[in-house]
Amino acid sequence: MRFFSTSFFRGLIAQAAGTVLGMGLVMALRVIFGLPLSSPVEADDAHIREIIVVGGVIVGAITFMIGAGVFTDWFKWARGEETSDDHTPDPSKPNWMRYFSVDFDHKVIGVQYGVTSLLLLLFGGIFAMLFRIELSGSGITFLNSEIFKVLLGYDGPHLYNTLMSLHGIVMIAGILLGVGAMSNYLVPMLIGANDMAFPRLNAFAFWINVPGAAILLSSLFFGGFDTGWVGYPPLSLRAPLGMQMFLIGVYLVGLSSIAGSINVIVTTLTMRAKGMSMFRMPIFCWAALATALLQFTATQLIGLSFQLVMLERLLGMTFFDSLKGGDPVLYQHLFWFYSHPAVYVFILPGLGVISELLPVFSRKPLYGTRWVALSSFGIAVVSFFVWAHHMFVSGMSPFLRIPFMYSTLLVAVPTGVKFFSWAATLWQGKIIFKTPMLFALGAVVIFLLGGVTGPPLATIATDLHLHDTWFVVGHFHDTMFGGFIFPFVAAIFYWFPKMTGRMYNEKQGKIQFWLMFIGFMLMSNLQLVLGLLGMRRRVVDFDAALGFDTMQLALTIGGFMVFFGMLLFAYNIIRSWTKGEVAEGNVWDSRSPEWQKPNPMPLHNYEHPFEVVGEPYDYGLPNSRYVNMNPAGESPAAH
Amino acid sequence: MSAVESYATKLVRNRMGLWLFIISDAFVFVGLFVARMVLLGDTRPELDQGLGLAVTIMLLVSSFFMNRAEVEMAHGNRPAFLRNTFITMALGVIFLLGVVGVEWQIAHFGPADGQQGAVFYAMTGFHAFHVLTGVIFLFIVWNNGRRGHYSAEKHWAVEACAIYWHFVDVVWMFFYVGLYLLGTPIV
Ligand code: HEM
Ligand SMILES: [Cu+2]
Numbered sequence: 001m002r003f004f005s006t007s008f009f010r011g012l013i014a015q016a017a018g019t020v021l022g023m024g025l026v027m028a029l030r031v032i033f034g035l036p037l038s039s040p041v042e043a044d045d046a047h048i049r050e051i052i053v054v055g056g057v058i059v060g061a062i063t064f065m066i067g068a069g070v071f072t073d074w075f076k077w078a079r080g081e082e083t084s085d086d087h088t089p090d091p092s093k094p095n096w097m098r099y100f101s102v103d104f105d106h107k108v109i110g111v112q113y114g115v116t117s118l119l120l121l122l123f124g125g126i127f128a129m130l131f132r133i134e135l136s137g138s139g140i141t142f143l144n145s146e147i148f149k150v151l152l153g154y155d156g157p158h159l160y161n162t163l164m165s166l167h168g169i170v171m172i173a174g175i176l177l178g179v180g181a182m183s184n185y186l187v188p189m190l191i192g193a194n195d196m197a198f199p200r201l202n203a204f205a206f207w208i209n210v211p212g213a214a215i216l217l218s219s220l221f222f223g224g225f226d227t228g229w230v231g232y233p234p235l236s237l238r239a240p241l242g243m244q245m246f247l248i249g250v251y252l253v254g255l256s257s258i259a260g261s262i263n264v265i266v267t268t269l270t271m272r273a274k275g276m277s278m279f280r281m282p283i284f285c286w287a288a289l290a291t292a293l294l295q296f297t298a299t300q301l302i303g304l305s306f307q308l309v310m311l312e313r314l315l316g317m318t319f320f321d322s323l324k325g326g327d328p329v330l331y332q333h334l335f336w337f338y339s340h341p342a343v344y345v346f347i348l349p350g351l352g353v354i355s356e357l358l359p360v361f362s363r364k365p366l367y368g369t370r371w372v373a374l375s376s377f378g379i380a381v382v383s384f385f386v387w388a389h390h391m392f393v394s395g396m397s398p399f400l401r402i403p404f405m406y407s408t409l410l411v412a413v414p415t416g417v418k419f420f421s422w423a424a425t426l427w428q429g430k431i432i433f434k435t436p437m438l439f440a441l442g443a444v445v446i447f448l449l450g451g452v453t454g455p456p457l458a459t460i461a462t463d464l465h466l467h468d469t470w471f472v473v474g475h476f477h478d479t480m481f482g483g484f485i486f487p488f489v490a491a492i493f494y495w496f497p498k499m500t501g502r503m504y505n506e507k508q509g510k511i512q513f514w515l516m517f518i519g520f521m522l523m524s525n526l527q528l529v530l531g532l533l534g535m536r537r538r539v540v541d542f543d544a545a546l547g548f549d550t551m552q553l554a555l556t557i558g559g560f561m562v563f564f565g566m567l568l569f570a571y572n573i574i575r576s577w578t579k580g581e582v583a584e585g586n587v588w589d590s591r592s593p594e595w596q597k598p599n600p601m602p603l604h605n606y607e608h609p610f611e612v613v614g615e616p617y618d619y620g621l622p623n624s625r626y627v628n629m630n631p632a633g634e635s636p637a638a639h
Numbered sequence: 640m641s642a643v644e645s646y647a648t649k650l651v652r653n654r655m656g657l658w659l660f661i662i663s664d665a666f667v668f669v670g671l672f673v674a675r676m677v678l679l680g681d682t683r684p685e686l687d688q689g690l691g692l693a694v695t696i697m698l699l700v701s702s703f704f705m706n707r708a709e710v711e712m713a714h715g716n717r718p719a720f721l722r723n724t725f726i727t728m729a730l731g732v733i734f735l736l737g738v739v740g741v742e743w744q745i746a747h748f749g750p751a752d753g754q755q756g757a758v759f760y761a762m763t764g765f766h767a768f769h770v771l772t773g774v775i776f777l778f779i780v781w782n783n784g785r786r787g788h789y790s791a792e793k794h795w796a797v798e799a800c801a802i803y804w805h806f807v808d809v810v811w812m813f814f815y816v817g818l819y820l821l822g823t824p825i826v
Contacts, residue, residue, distance in 0.1 A: 077796075080783040085644070197652045262659045266652050296659060300666035308674070308761065316751035317760060319674065325754055330677045334670055 006100035007068040014067020015060045022059025064211040104199035110185025120174030127167040136556035138544040160540035162224030169229040175346045183288040189594040190282045192273030194605045197266040205260035216249025233320035247306045261292035275612035287352025290376035294341040302338035336387035344383045347483025353491045359617045361437035362429025366617035367421045378414030408458035435509030439490035447482025471531025501600040502580035508572045512565045519561025526555040591626040681822040684755040691819040694737035701730035702808045709801040715791035728777040769807045
């Protein structure tokens with residue numbers, strides 16, 4: 001049973017042991033300081049239990065990392081021991097074990113991120129399907145089923161709130177991991193590096209997600225929480241213990257973002273191949289760099305705001321409780337200062353993927369490459385100055401509204417640059433409709449919907465009506481499906497041969513596309529319409545007299561189509577991984593250096609460094625070259 | 640074969656990585672300072688001014704010794720490096736004792752006492768945690784230096800420790816102003 005010797009398994013055992021140990025530690029400390037371990041008053045008792053459990057969970061997360069062996073090399077450094085930089089895997093171990101173990105190869109880490117991401121998306125999807133069943137008609141029926149009460153100890157509206165909140169945040173965690181998957185797998189390969197700048201930090205950044213995700217999901221069994229993914233106080237100060245699991249879990253995933261993004265920045269800035277000036281760097285890497293800039297700064301503030309909520313709950317420190325003089329709006333500022341830039345973290349890499357794929361499949365140069373590269377930065381910079389558009393009705397100072405309205409509308413400019421570039425790239429191209437291209441095109445269409453529904457929300461007058469309705473829900477599903485889900489699926493299909501040496505199933509891929517595209521269109525457009533008609537978001541029920549029943553049912557059907565599409569996707573990649581057709585060589589006739597290497601990518605990427613001699617996206621231009629794979633000139637150079 | 644990169648190449652990356660980390664970490668402190676301004680405005684917690692000034696001076700002086708330690712190592716003078724590192728560490732510990740051991744005990748409010756309690760304990764607590772990690776870092780560097788690690792050419796760990804320590808020091812300069820000087824005391 002080799003599985004028992006993997007980092008994953010050892011980490012989980014260590015986490016379980018550490019959690020118990022940590023709880024014991026907190027209890028011991030309480031005894032030493034003469035504090036009670038229980039209380040006859042129910043509220044006090046729950047509070048004491050919360051302190052003990054939170055202590056245990058935090059220790060458990062740390063022991064996971066120790067048990068998994070993520071810290072081993074760092075501990076050696078601290079003791080003054082040298083560690084080897086040669087990360088060639090142990091040949092006596094089967095290959096699959098690498099994926100369950102601490103491994104420093106960016107390709108392995110990328111796949112680890114990707115699979116974990118898909119698992120989280122699956123969980124998030126299941127939560128959504130559960131509450132969609134409830135919402136397909138008026139009245140509360142399904143979520144009142146006996147089974148939920150038995151399994152979780154709660155049901156009805158609170159269960160709805162918990163599922164809806166968990167759906168949001170688990171999806172976000174899944175998206176953040178998907179972003180990590182793409183940047184870790186692709187960035188070194190595209191710029192001609194053999195690994196990321198800090199491989200150990202990279203492994204840390206991945207593995208911290210595992211206890212993070214486990215803790216986040218466990219909130220379901222700690223009474224849930226009912227605040228939505230935003231965790232606004234004062235509600236988050238009163239929610240059950242599950243709230244703490246949410247706060248800790250998200251905090252750990254945030255740590256991963258920060259560590260991962262520092263790696264991406266240093267890698268793109270210092271490890272590019274010879275001849276790859278900034279403007280010859282592939283668009284995806286530009287997008288990853290801009291994303292990283294957002295992640296490594298803004299993430300700290302959501303971390304801080306969550307810690308302050310934790311402290312307020314645990315120690316009674318009043319930051320946000322207005323009853324005691326705190327300021328709940330402060331939380332919203334801290335929260336959105338991260339969470340608005342975060343939405344660009346979700347989409348920028350995806351938009352980068354679209355810009356990578358369109359030229360390949362329309363055999364034309366990417367229109368305005370430099371401007372597209374810079375537009376990612378434009379979006380990133382502007383996104384720091386728009387956060388309060390989420391707070392037009394929060395009671396913040398009214399004079400803040402106007403500047404935030406204008407800054408928000410400004411985002412449309414760099415975003416527009418990307419759209420014009422895509423349209424001009426496709427224009428008169430010889431488009432090849434393979435599955436990755438279908439997803440890229442679908443993404444463009446869907447993201448356009450997301451883009452046009454943004455300005456009505458940014459305009460104060462209309463937002464006062466639209467805020468907290470399903471219109472907002474429709475808006476951000478458009479942006480996230482167009483900016484992340486569809487491009488992510490496209491990227492996985494496109495680079496699947498690189499990862500596995502095999503081809504996915506094209507027919508299933510196309511069925512998946514149409515299932516998801518039609519299902520999504522049904523779903524998100526109905527969300528927008530229902531929102532305009534006044535359907536509030538985050539409520540479990542609606543009045544039958546509103547006449548929403550039919551639309552809600554259709555919406556549920558659309559949602560299920562998307563869900564089944566993703567299941568088909570999972571089936572396709574799992575099956576093709578071992579049984580797919582062997583894919584050799586440059587499957588897509590791409591100019592990018594990784595496709596000039598065999599499939600799957602060799603262990604150490606590029607044994608001989610290549611040299612960049614031209615522009616990356618000049619498809620279809622005669623005599624244009626991008627890379628010289630063999631600058632030393634040992635054998636005939638690849639194109 | 641994976642190319643084993645030279646020390647110089649790695650140094651460039653390490654420096655960049657560390658500075659990025661510091662910028663990132665600075666956002667936490669900026670956030671805390673903003674929270675202080677929002678919650679307390681032009682008032683401040685009533686604290687022991689003498690003690691505040693004393694610990695601040697300790698930390699400032701420690702940065703001087705930190706700098707000496709790094710320069711001595713760059714000149715290959717190991718004994719002086721060790722001495723200065725040790726003094727830095729000692730001053731760091733004194734700072735921690737002063738804030739957590741004394742100021743936290745004598746303050747006439749606890750963490751649960753209104754906004755001033757929340758702000759004061761959060762700001763000093765987050766900062767003290769950084770001082771603590773800095774002291775641990777210093778200890779590791781000192782301990783390894785004692786056993787003959789580092790040389791005039793290769794002492795990235797010492798440099799990193801120094802940068803981190805100065806950063807923690809600079810943060811306190813702002814926090815000192817925010818907690819001890821700005822506004823009128825709440826009585
Ligand atoms: C043209 C660009 C965009 C504009 C002008 C815009 C504007 C807005 C505004 C004003 C809101 C607040 C609505 C309200 O709560 O009343 C909002 C919400 C939201 N937007 Fe956008 N947006 C844009 C693009 C995006 C993108 C690219 C994403 C990325 C995925 C995104 C994700 C979200 C999310 C998640 C929310 C909802 C947050 C919540 O309240 O739970 N938006 N958008
Ligand atoms: Cu926003």
